[in-house]
Amino acid sequence: MKDVQFSTDGDRPCNIFIVHEAEAQAIKEMVDVTNELECGGTFVLIDCGGGTTDIGIYHIAFTESLRLDTEAHEAMGAMVGACNLNDNLRSLVRVVLRGERYLETEGYTIDDIITNDLMPIFEDTIECNFEYNNVKVSYDFRIRSLRQNPYDDRVPCPQDDWHHDGRGCHKCQERRLHGQQGHRRRRLRRFALYAEISA
Numbered sequence: 001m002k003d004v005q006f007s008t009d010g011d012r013p014c015n016i017f018i019v020h021e022a023e024a025q026a027i028k029e030m031v032d033v034t035n036e037l038e039c040g041g042t043f044v045l046i047d048c049g050g051g052t053t054d055i056g057i058y059h060i061a062f063t064e065s066l067r068l069d070t071e072a073h074e075a076m077g078a079m080v081g082a083c084n085l086n087d088n089l090r091s092l093v094r095v096v097l098r099g100e101r102y103l104e105t106e107g108y109t110i111d112d113i114i115t116n117d118l119m120p121i122f123e124d125t126i127e128c129n130f131e132y133n134n135v136k137v138s139y140d141f142r143i144r145s146l147r148q149n150p151y152d153d154r155v156p157c158p159q160d161d162w163h164h165d166g167r168g169c170h171k172c173q174e175r176r177l178h179g180q181q182g183h184r185r186r187r188l189r190r191f192a193l194y195a196e197i198s199a
Contacts, residue, residue: 023068026058037063042072051081082127089122090114093141103145113143 019027026045030037037043037060047054054077059069093114097103103113118141126139 019068023056023058023071026056026068039063049081050083051079053078053080082123085127086119086123090119093118097143100146102147103143117141117143 025047026043029045030043039060039062041060043058043060045056045058047056054075056075057072059072061067061069094110097110097113100110104110121141131137
């Protein structure tokens with residue numbers, strides 16, 4: 001108790017509940033919605049980490065303070081996570097920029113551009129706020145000095161991965177070019193990214 005600086009008044013008993021990591025994560029995620037929970041209810045927690053994805057099903061023992069009962073099913077998992085998503089995005093962008101060697105100046109390579117300019121935006125902003133069902137959202141990545149390519153302005157994508165939203169078929173092979181603050185910016189349509197990086 002002293003080592004973890006857990007303070008008590010010395011008179012009342014102190015009850016400490018020790019739980020495993022998955023259950024602790026479940027409690028952390030549910031504590032903000034306790035008013036929506038019912039004692040005896042069941043919920044599914046999907047924890048997508050960097051290298052793994054774990055699924056647990058839990059019963060709720062108490063809502064105040066929040067306590068979980070035994071797991072309804074033994075936790076399951078797979079060796080796939082955000083790192084795989086990041087790697088797939090890197091591969092996609094390498095394909096998109098494969099003919100843009102003029103960007104490589106003063107020892108700065110295409111991989112350096114991807115690592116330093118693109119991936120931080122994806123990991124810190126897009127990845128954690130991605131809305132799967134919102135097909136109207138597109139995500140822009142600005143790449144400095146990128147020139148318009150009149151001969152090949154497509155992102156390769158199999159026809160099976162074309163996106164349908166009720167308004168017809170949109171070829172996700174499209175790349176659009178926009179100017180921003182004196183720089184060229186290549187815009188990859190949201191469903192093109194999804195089709196390529198979520199497989």
